[in-house]
Structure formats: structure tokens, C-alpha cells
Amino acid sequence: MKLVLATGNKGKLREFKQMCHDEVIPFSDLLGEFDIIENGDTFAENALIKARTIYEKLGDDYLVIADDSGISLPVLGGAPGIYSARYAGENATDKDNLYKLIEAVKERALKTTPAYYTAAIAIVSKYGEYVVHGWMYGDVIDEARGDKGFGYDPMFIPAGFDKTLGELDDEVKKKISHRSKALKLAQPIINMLRTK
Numbered sequence: 001m002k003l004v005l006a007t008g009n010k011g012k013l014r015e016f017k018q019m020c021h022d023e024v025i026p027f028s029d030l031l032g033e034f035d036i037i038e039n040g041d042t043f044a045e046n047a048l049i050k051a052r053t054i055y056e057k058l059g060d061d062y063l064v065i066a067d068d069s070g071i072s073l074p075v076l077g078g079a080p081g082i083y084s085a086r087y088a089g090e091n092a093t094d095k096d097n098l099y100k101l102i103e104a105v106k107e108r109a110l111k112t113t114p115a116y117y118t119a120a121i122a123i124v125s126k127y128g129e130y131v132v133h134g135w136m137y138g139d140v141i142d143e144a145r146g147d148k149g150f151g152y153d154p155m156f157i158p159a160g161f162d163k164t165l166g167e168l169d170d171e172v173k174k175k176i177s178h179r180s181k182a183l184k185l186a187q188p189i190i191n192m193l194r195t196k
Helices: 010-019 027-031 043-058 081-086 094-107 170-176 178-194
Strands: 002-005 024-026 062-072 112-125 128-141 156-158
Touching (some): 002 010, 002 027, 043 062, 043 112, 062 081, 062 178, 112 156, 128 178
Parallel strands (some): 002 024
Antiparallel strands (some): 128 156
């Protein structure tokens, strides 16, 4: 069964390819580029919407994985949360979103505040649907530091570290990230489904 990733996000695709020892095909290689409307209320619902959409178009020979993830700040009532990718508007870039969140932190006269990343990974195949979660806790700061990673990484300092994800090496991020934690839980499910 071919493993297909239901994302158009190049940063996520790169991370999945690094973390998955299997060959992962982006859905756009098979179906072309198109947008999937993510109108769920949770990360899990949005991940399932993406995975189901691609699975329905490809059929039973494929195992589709999709991720929905984002950053949440308790001081902002959990925002941006599921709206992380479009926090600064529908066609916002990663930089637009990052700087809007930095401004939101500055507006509260904070230099740093607790935050956490959530990743929900959905797996859809002819054998059923599964969802796993991973989290990474830490703090956000009121500036961008470093140019590694993507999204909000330059302002997020993981618990136990003094550098942002934008400053930390990919190897370190791979060990501690919300996505890698979720992927560790997803891997046995993927392996089981592929050997059925």
C-alpha cells in the first residue's frame, strides 16, 4: 500500500520525509494541487477531513496520512490554535502569521509566555481511521530568532532549552517536536495496516 501525505505544506512534507523511513508521496504528485476546506473544530477533525478527502479520491490501494497542527497560547485563550496557518488572514505567509503572534504577545506587554504545539495525525485506509496526538510545551518570546524550521518556530523555546526552534538543529527538533511524538504513535499503526 502506497503511503500518501495529505498536505501541500512544504515544511511539513520535509519533516515527514525526514521522520518516516517509508517512501512518502505528497498527494499533489498524484492528484495535482488543490485546496481542502478544513472546517473542523479540532486538530483531529481537520486532520481527518484532509486524510478522508485524499483517500476518497485515490481509493483502496493507498494509505493516507494527514497532519493538522498549530500553536496555542493560554494567555490568548488558546489562539491561534486550529487557525495557526491562517492567523493573519486567508492567504497569509508563515512570516505574516509569526509577526502577528509576536505583536499579540507585545500588546500584552509580555517578553515571554507559556505556549504549546499540538499535532494530530490522521491515518485513513480501507481498514479504518485512526488519529494520534503529540504535544510540545515551552514558551514563546516577543521576537523572532533563528531561520530554521518554519511557522512559529523562531519565537518558540521548548521546555528545557534556551534557544528557539528556529535556532536549534533539525536533529534536536526531530527528537522533541509535537509532530515527531505523534508520528512515533502513528508508525506502529501504519506498519500494521501496510502488512495486512
